[in-house]
Amino acid sequence: MxxxxxxxxxxxxxxxxxxxxxxxxVNAPMIRHWCEAMQDGNPLYTDEEYAKNSKYGGIIAPPQMVQAYTVPxxxxxxxxxxxxxxxxxxxxxxxxxxxxxxxxxxxxxxxxxxxxxxxxxxxxxxxxxxxxxxxxxxxxxxxxxxxxxxxxxxxxxxxxxxxxxxxxxx
Amino acid sequence: MEYTSIKWGAVNEGDALPEKSREITRTTVVSTAIATRDFQDVHHDHEAAKKSGTKDIFLNILTTGGLIGKYLTDWSGPEGELKKVDIKLAMPCYPGDTLVGTGSVMKKYEENGQHLVEIGYQMATASGGPHAMGTAILALPE
Known part of the structure; x- marks a missing residue:
């Protein structure tokens, strides 16, 4: 058919x-709000001191957060x-x-x-x-x-x- | 503060990830909807959610993804990198549910110089069966 x-x-x-x-x-306050709501304590997202010494040289956004920046x-x-x-x-x-x-x-x-x-x-x-x-x-x-x-x-x-x-x- | 990460060499196929629970309250549903910038009414407005055919407001998909990511990197530690997360969506998660994360290492392999593990995971609600499940790939420090 x-x-x-x-x-x-x-x-x-x-x-x-x-x-x-x-x-x-991408910005630190939105990252912090995300982590607060998720209760995600990954120091790459939340701990500037730790993140500074990581390979990224500073905090990064949780990768799952990508869509949150682009919601209409x-x-x-x-x-x-x-x-x-x-x-x-x-x-x-x-x-x-x-x-x-x-x-x-x-x-x-x-x-x-x-x-x-x-x-x-x-x-x-x-x-x-x-x-x-x-x-x-x-x-x-x-x-x-x-x-x-x-x-x-x-x-x-x-x-x-x-x-x-x-x-x-x- | 000290943080530790799991080394790829110390992981074996078949290893179980620790079970983790999270109580999902009305505040959880609303605060995560807002933190993910998802203002669809079914994630904060009880009456609108009922009209749409569900019994209550429910977690949005971005939050499901966020909680899965948290579950995985809480296990791996901060040096574990999320590479890919597949999510099959099942039952909605409502206020009053408890989400229980479980998982295990399905595969351990090297690719393009990266030390990878494939995790099979499930997020289940204590009351209503599976909420989300799938596989995820993480790169771990050697």
Whole structure:
């Protein structure tokens, strides 16, 4: 049986939006707030004295924190906003009768550490789509997008595939 | 303050990581949502969370990742470097849950001059089964 939606998804693979710049540089107060909430006492993030003598020469941000710098602002609203890859997919799936969503897997691969002062940005690529699948939740498609985070020197900081299941109830 | 790190040479495949528990309170869910800059209402607004079909507010994914990273580097010590963390998301984690981290060394190997271990880990809620699980790769000092 042909599946027009699946064919449409396949034709969109490789689409990239961005780069989107981070709202803030990597900075010590945000690192401390993160560590306070997580209760993470890793001295590379929290102890300037220790970190100064490490190979980094000073504190670094927890690598898992990369996305926190690039979450869109609550305010002000971006008047010129263009849909990003994930929003384009969401709009297509919602309009095709698959309105529900659940995040299923994510992964971080780290390449370059984040130091205070670094200016991050990311791109968002549509990486893959599964054929129509039936699960306990309903039937739909597993869609994977790839976040690629870079610093101001164009070094890749982190690659993050993120998979959602867009579905309708059985 | 003195910090120690696990040496790659001292690790064996099959070694268990220590079990660690963290009580997840309403304050945990909200403070981590804010520290990760995730203002989606389901992570701080009980009524909105109920309307979305869950029983309560729940931990956001960035925090799940942050707590997994903490679990791994608390074990390795600060010289252990996170290289890759795969996360399979399972049950949501709600206020009142206790998250229990467990793990073991699945593989020990060298690659491109790095001394690596692959850890299989799980974060389970005491009440509701697995919250997140997966594998992680760390580089350790030789």
């Amino acid at each position: 042909s599946d027009e939606l699946y064919d449409k998804l396949q034709s969109m693979i490789g689409q990239v939006t961005g780069p989107y710049p981070a709202n803030d540089e 602002c609550l305010w002000p609203a971006d008047e010129d906003k263009v849909l990003n890859t994930l929003e384009i997919l969401t709009e297509l799936m919602d309009g095709s009768g698959f309105p529900y969503v659940v995040a299923t897997t994510t992964s971080h691969e780290y390449f370059t550490p984040m130091l205070p002062g670094d200016k991050l940005s990311y791109t968002l690529e549509f990486a893959s789509a599964s054929p129509l699948k039936k699960t306990g939740l309903g039937q739909g498609y597993f869609l994977t997008v790839l976040y690629t985070y870079k610093n101001q020197n164009d070094e890749v900081v982190c690659k993050q595939p993120f998979t959602i299941f867009k579905f309708k109830l059985n």
